[in-house]
Amino acid sequence: MADATSRPTDPAGADVNADHAFLASLLQHPSRRALLALDAQGRVIVGNDRARGLVGGQVEADLRRALADGMAQLAEHPDREILHHHEAADCKLDCLLRAVTGPDGGILGYTVSIYSHDEAPDLAESPDRARWRYALENAQDGLWDWDAERDQVYRSGRCFTMLGYSRDAFAGSFDAWQGLIHPDDRPRMKVALHAHLTGERENYIVDYRVRDANGRWRWVLDRGRAITWDSVGKPQRVVGTHTDIHDYKQIEAQLRERELILNQAQHVAHLGNWSWDPENDRLWWSDELYWIVGLSNTQSPPKFRNQRHLFTPESYARLHAASVALLKHATPYALEVVMLRPNGERRIVQARAEAILSDDGRVQSLVGVLHDITEQRAAEENSRWRNDLLDRIAAMGRIGGFELFVDTGELHWTDENYRIHGIEPGTPLRFEDTLPSYTPESAQKLQSAFRRMIQEHVPEHSDELCFVTPDERRIWLRVTGSLEVRDGKPYRITGLTQDITEEHEAGERIEQLAHYDTLTGLPNRFLFRERALESIELAHRTEKPLALLFLDLDRFKYINDTQGHEAGDLLLQEISGRLRQCVRASDLVGRLGGDEFLVLLREIARPEDAAVVARKIIDAVGAPMELASGEAQVGCSIGIAILGENSADLEALLRAADTAMYAAKDAGRNTFQFYNASFYERVQRRVTLEQELRQALARDELHLAFQPTISMKDNAVACIEALLRWTTTAGEARFPAEFIPVAEDCGEILPIGRWVLGEACRQARQWHEAGLVFGRIAVNVSALQLRDPEFANHVIEACEREQWPTDRLVLELTESALMRESEVLRNTFAVFKAHGITLSIDDFGTGFSNLGYLHRFPLRNLKIDRSFISRMDTAPNMLELTHAVVSLGHALGLSVVAEGVETENVLQLLRQQGCDEAQGYLFTRPLAGEDMATWLAAQG
Template identity: 35%
Template sequence: MSNRLSTIDPMRIHSGKQRTQELGDTIRRVARLCTLVVVLPLYAEAAAQSPTPSPQAAATTAFNTAPTPPQDHQHGFGPGLSAATIALFAALAFGLHCINRKRARALKSAEEQRALLEALIDASDDLIFFKDRDSRFRLINRAAAQVIGRPPEDILGHNDDDFFPGEEACAFHAADQRVLSCGSTQRFEERVRHSDGHYERYETLKSPVTLPDGTVLGLLGVGRRLTQERRANDRLRLAAQFFDNAAEGITITRPDGVIEMVNPAFTRITGYSAEEAVGQTPKLLHSDRHSEAFYQRMWDSLAQYGRWQGEIWNRRKSGEIYPEWLDISPVRNEEGQLIHYLGIFTDISAAKTSEAQLEHMAQHDSLTDLPNRNLLNDRIATAIRRASRDKRTVAVMFLDLDHFKDINDSYGHETGDLVLKHVAMRLHECVRDEDTVARLGGDEFVVLMEDIEDAEQADQAAERILASLIPPIGRNEQEFFIGASIGVSLYPRDGDSVEALLRNADTAMYQAKQLGRNNAQRYCATQTETTRQRVKLENALRHAISSETLNVWFQPQVDLQSGELIGFEALCRWTDPDHGTIPPDIFIPLAENNGMIVPLGELVLRKSCAQIRHWREAGFVPPRVAINVSGRQLRRLDFLGVLCTILEQEQCRPEWIEIEVTESDILKDAEPAIATLHGIREMGIALSLDDFGTGFSSLSYLKRLPINTLKIDRSFIDGLPGDANDRAIVQAILAMGRSLGIQVLAEGVENPAQVAALRLMGCSTAQGYHFGRPALAETHLGRLACA
């Protein structure tokens, strides 16, 4: 048995059936020996314990069992009877001697068999033990005793409960009873705790041991350690599963490159079956995109570093070329000899496509698919390098759509996006193929022109762009007319960096907007200075509003017939410590453009109400004060709330003020403005319409406005009394006012001739330098009536 067990290679991989058969053969041999060792001593012990008759008893027995002679012959045969008795005693003694010799030989043979069995099982690395029907150990080898951690003599007669934790002992006992009850050999996989506390797994075969008459003496167990073998099996099984189920293609080749094995993923990726690939070389997949030098570098790297990995293009069986990530490693045997090459590759077509899409998204505008700022900056930088090398000119055109915000606000962003797409298409169609059209965001576009001869060529391109935008863009039976303001900067004249060219083109574009929009302007250095001054002025205005250092001046309004003071107009004036006095026609448009007009208007409204309260607290009775409100303020949803708050905080009654709005502000978004004006009127505040006649007045809107006063713009007063057209317009406005029951006030009256003409035409009120210039509140104290 020892020789049999020693020939089993522990690293060899066996199937479950082979292992069971091998252990079964072993356990049957051991069982026969155990039966012999166990049974023979039992018989010998039974013979030894049977009573041996003494010579006297034997003689008595023999005498008693001999035939009784006739009574009449008793005294005649006495000597003969003694000889027979002696012979019988001798025969019995010889028989007993033979029995004792046989018993001694049987005991010696049993001891030899037991010693042989113990030596045999102790020589085995497997765990071998014999248990009786009560699961007590009756025989155990050295390997099993080492697992328990006790000498064999301390184990015999005990059961598993004395050496193992409760759950393990119960499991061992249940397995023993299962074998004894079914009477057949069974295989178990058990987790056994060693004496030092660590666990190992064993495969154990347990077989019942029976006598020839069927009596069950116990069971014999043989256990073999599974830990190392299980690990080896698991590694091989895992490797096989990985090979068959891996998503990556796997190729195993001989050192000469001939394919020996491929996995299913190889077939799925390349289209070649295992039968078609085995026996071929990887040249089967070559795409012809790589030169021989590429493959030579691959093999040189593999020889030098022991591995090569990288991106490679191969061809499927269908002819489609695809990218893959390939990793090649050599496989060597224990002696270090190269026996195989292992190639693992992944189809990265989807990753390449996603990468290209992400790169495109990162460099292109999502709405128009034009290059975005990042890609534009890169292309401008490249164009500058080329132009510097070739001594050529580069043009950068910054384009901003005129009044595009009105489309978004009036028709929604969906319509605005459609317009932007049409603009992008037209821009792309009217430039050269080598030019770049980019969208920076919103309604801002940039056109990059490389390799131009002079500035005139850039001017011509700008004119083509403006012409391409002339045709209307239609949507849902609605036509949109789009104009653009274009600024042009040139390399190297206007800058030698991406930032400088874009900044200067933007500056020139702003100049185009100031010159009436829908035109193109080339950059010049003075524009930069103008822009810088504008930025400085904006910052100063913000500080002035936040610190409330702007002043409110008042200009009188008079009755033309009596000359009496009937009102004031509150006007904002600004004197900056660094810039000096800033005219209203400079800082008011600036505030309109950057959104500061809202806090500025609230500041003027608050200061005007506070001044009215101061006048009244001082004992004066000032006339009604007209306060200008911008269209941005009117369109704010919280304007009425802000107005009420200011009146309450400054303790100013609604009838003491008049809100003055311009006609053009109302017409930009008429409906919300009209609703707000009605709200103001319901508060008891008078309304006046400024600059009437300059905004293409609509009589349909005029009759809906709850206004008290129409103010004739000064542009119609300047020509009086000599300009017939101005006279006709003024007369028409006065007539309309009388028919609608609206008071009419003339602005900008500066001389007596204008006063006389207005009186003759029936104008009742006016304001202008002729009656008084705007001034601080203290200047007008002499004209105010006392309470």
């Protein structure tokens, strides 16, 4: 800090505006204080005589550091006053620093006033000066002044009286007022105060509830501002006001409540309102109007000129014309229009609007309502439809009415009711006179029903009754009566009578159809089940044997496909008749559905009797039959289950017979089999396998093993075959011969096949990148995969995804896969040929190969099945047979691979026959991927 008595070296260079600003700032300080004026860099420009006596030496050095911190703070908050307390052994000073700003808000310099505590206290600036200046601006409010350094709060009398307290009713501390604030509001008040004191907000303002002298909560608006800060930016003095806003808050709550009630009323009535200020183009919608239109109330309502999409074209045209007339001539309108919600829903609304005029007659604003009457119109339309329907029903004259007076028994009928009963209209009637014409059971039901209605005040009752007309026709009537009570006593019963004779007869026919097969006339599964349950219950009581035969026709689908469904229906009818002839009258024959039948043999003497009936049925069904389309012949497979310990109820008996029927099919068809527990276990095993197989991929239970194929010429690894393996999470191994047929039957072979292909290509690429030498990778393909039109694309995509060249991929097919030549198969093989994919026939010799197929399809390899190779040096003629296969393969231009080579002797025999490649345990067993890599590396 320069000498306090120094002057600017170039007065002419001083800014005139700056001088005026400095003078204005100096006038704010008491003239008996020490005063300094600093430039924007903090250098002393001028000081008074008091400054000479107080500032110098070590005091000057200490003040320079403190004022530097203050000026840094004023750079961000130029409107603050920075108060610094300087204490030393020989003096105690208060320094007040202010910024002087120019018209553009930039800092021109600073002023400093210094007060020494050793001098007269009247030289200190009175704290009341700022306090009362602030109070004058808020004369109706309570004033508070918080000295944060001493934690003392001065409060004006209004702070107490507005709450009903006497002046100085509690201590002048910050916590004393805090104790009055509602606990729920204190956190919000502290957050607002903290935000201001830390500089996040320019002012402190918050409203909260305070407990008044009567113990009630009263709303207060608390506002304030820090006016003095220390040199490190900590507030030292905060001044503010308390404003009583309790009445305003009550009015606000009442308005909110009324607005809520109004909104609810509008919602109940489906009534939305709007207003528009044409001059400012301000449009307002109520929440219910947003709902009616189908828009969210979080967005602004569309302008009038942009509302065309909210209405049908015809509705918008009428509404637009009415709105123009309203705006120009203040002509109110009331229209019914159709609105279109954004989701396409149509709503019918009544639109009303009128203008609010200014004093000079100009249209000042428009207000209106939209009343959604969609449901009302629908109800009215429905009511009209119902009335028309009732009129048509009455005109058709199919329902009659009646009234019966309780006290007199007098009975009145409508003309149609007379006609329904076959009695001349107008004939006098009493209730008792009509009863003899009902059947006895119906007369009793009618009397009992009316008696209960009258005695127990049953309001309504309906019943179906049988009436015999004078011409002895039996008709069925549905009679519905309602009780009318007057003065607490039954007065009359009124009701309707409907002729339901046709309906009742149709019900009987439906009952017949519900229990008998319409094609064969045999009991259907429901009636068969009902009677079978009765028979089983009787068998348990009498301990007499009972047998169930489950029949499934063989070759029935062939008849349907070749001779048509009409021929199939005739065949089923003929077979139904033959089945009846094969059993006793006491036995039960039923059709389960399709080409399946059930035969229940009651009270058989021994199980062998069921076999006798089964042979009789097989002979009868197998006999040729003449149909309109020609002769037809089918067979049947029969499963037999005997009621006993293993099949004690109908469900168990059906399962057992069904299982035995499948055993008969496995045994060659057109035969019968008794239920066998071991076969059932095999069926269950297959079901379990299928269920587990569907989760195998997801559970990561599948893995691959690999086995190489060796070239006979140079012993190089010509190919590596990927073999699928399955180990469950429980550690149980499943054999391919067991689970692969199941996978093909249930369709799981498709996703599994895609996984095998991708995994094999990925493993092959890893071996190749590791520098291991081998030819191709081979993957087995199911016939089911070849029928998929997208299979070829899946193969190409897998190679591209795993970055494996297609000309190093071999797909091994079974002979049966080639038996079904199709357009899909030809297209698939064309794709494979175009991409250089090798096709190989696997297990050759175990199927029924067509040499024409072998020649027609783009095959490259032929693999001789291991069953031939393993017996080359032991079985007679096997050596000649394998030689013939090798020669056949070469004649077809195919490379021949031998599977199952396990001895050196067999390998030499194959070499002599000219076999191209060999695979088997002689070289290695199937290995995991890592083990295969080790084996390949050892081959050099």
